[in-house]
Amino acid sequence: MVESLAIASDSLLPSLIVGAGSNLLLLDDSVDALVIVPEISGVSIEPFDENEALVVVGAGESWHQFVMQTLDSGWQGLENLALIPGNVGAAPIQNIGAYGVEVADRIAHVDAYEITSGELHRFLPEQLQFGYRDSFFKREGKGRFLISSVAFRLSRNAPLNTGYEALRQALAATPEHLITAKCVAEAVIAVRQSKLPDPAKLGNAGSFFKNPIVSPEVFESLRSQYEKVPHYPQSDGRIKLAAGWLIERAGLKGMRRGDAGVHELQALVIVNYGKASGQQLFDVAREVRDTVWQKFSIALEPEVRILNRRAEDVVL
Numbered sequence: 323m324v325e326s327l328a329i330a331s332d333s334l335l336p337s338l339i340v341g342a343g344s345n346l347l348l349l350d351d352s353v354d355a356l357v358i359v360p361e362i363s364g365v366s367i368e369p370f371d372e373n374e375a376l377v378v379v380g381a382g383e384s385w386h387q388f389v390m391q392t393l394d395s396g397w398q399g400l401e402n403l404a405l406i407p408g409n410v411g412a413a414p415i416q417n418i419g420a421y422g423v424e425v426a427d428r429i430a431h432v433d434a435y436e437i438t439s440g441e442l443h444r445f446l447p448e449q450l451q452f453g454y455r456d457s458f459f460k461r462e463g464k465g466r467f468l469i470s471s472v473a474f475r476l477s478r479n480a481p482l483n484t485g486y487e488a489l490r491q492a493l494a495a496t497p498e499h500l501i502t503a504k505c506v507a508e509a510v511i512a513v514r515q516s517k518l519p520d521p522a523k524l525g526n527a528g529s530f531f532k533n534p535i536v537s538p539e540v541f542e543s544l545r546s547q548y549e550k551v552p553h554y555p556q557s558d559g560r561i562k563l564a565a566g567w568l569i570e571r572a573g574l575k576g577m578r579r580g581d582a583g584v585h586e587l588q589a590l591v592i593v594n595y596g597k598a599s600g601q602q603l604f605d606v607a608r609e610v611r612d613t614v615w616q617k618f619s620i621a622l623e624p625e626v627r628i629l630n631r632r633a634e635d636v637v638l
């Protein structure tokens with residue numbers, strides 16, 4: 323790994339670290355960059371005591387398989403994050419989250435090589451500026467580190483998080499005392515499969531946009547027009563809105579431009595029905611962003627990382 327990083331550092335080409343590529347939109351068919359895919363495997367479980375363990379996992383492991391492996395060994399905490407595509411190394415980058423849990427809630431530390439020096443650094447959660455789909459690795463640390471492993475603090479009996487409405491419904495038939503972490507993971511998988519297109523069958527990068535977080539004034543103005551607007555109050559007083567709801571209300575659900583379009587069931591997902599180019603998908607994303615802005619004066623920001631041929635980030 324250190325040798326690869328030295329090559330990357332000395333190379334005239336830009337370097338790009340790729341996990342499974344599930345959160346990337348390439349505008350061209352290829353990139354002129356040194357692409358590094360950290361295929362670092364291995365899972366080690368070091369119990370602190372009977373109830374808690376430090377679980378350290380290589381960046382190249384599949385996220386979903388790792389989650390299921392922890393549950394099979396009786397360690398819970400990651401069940402709400404089942405079936406998120408991608409590899410473990412990318413999980414801290416945007417602080418993956420789903421159904422009321424963010425990966426930051428479970429991370430004990432992240433080990434990462436600095437690309438220029440090859441030095442291995444250990445980052446504790448408080449150093450990683452985790453936020454909604456955000457971390458140090460998307461800010462000051464952007465492009466500077468290769469995550470080699472992630473350590474999680476998991477438990478045998480952590481409280482289960484089943485508060486999310488869709489999860490509650492999926493678990494409604496199971497008596498509460500019989501709900502285990504594995505039941506929660508199975509419910510999450512069922513809900514995700516019913517709502518989200520499978521990227522293996524219909525190309526997509528999951529939620530294309532982040533849910534916008536707005537001031538109370540902007541929210542009240544929206545609520546005066548749409549009484550039932552879904553909203554999630556944040557600890558800092560601001561309000562998170564559902565980007566999918568805004569896109570749907572802007573009349574864009576199911577919109578299609580050639581082979582690129584907005585998914586017909588989940589408006590937050592931009593899909594490739596066949597042969598759409600990266601640029602065509604980008605154009606659809608831009609149309610969505612512009613239409614939502616015209617209708618609501620609310621700016622949507624992409625969650626997906628958009629890259630040009632030189633592996634440079636492109637602003638939507």
Ligand SMILES: Cc1cc2nc3c(=O)[nH]c(=O)nc-3n(C[C@H](O)[C@H](O)[C@H](O)COP(=O)(O)OP(=O)(O)OC[C@H]3O[C@@H](n4cnc5c(N)ncnc54)[C@H](O)[C@@H]3O)c2cc1C
Nearest residue numbers: 339341342343344345407408409411412418419469527528
């Ligand atoms: C159908 C679908 C559903 C999704 N659902 C969710 C969801 O519910 N919640 C959610 O948060 N996300 C979701 N996503 C987004 C995606 O799954 C996550 O962002 C995931 O963490 C990406 O993993 P990856 O290995 O594919 O990363 P990539 O797409 O390969 O890379 C993503 C970013 O991480 C960087 N990176 C990757 N590995 C490393 C490493 N080892 N070291 C340093 N940098 C690295 C890349 O340079 C890039 O900037 C979904 C995506 C899809 C396609």
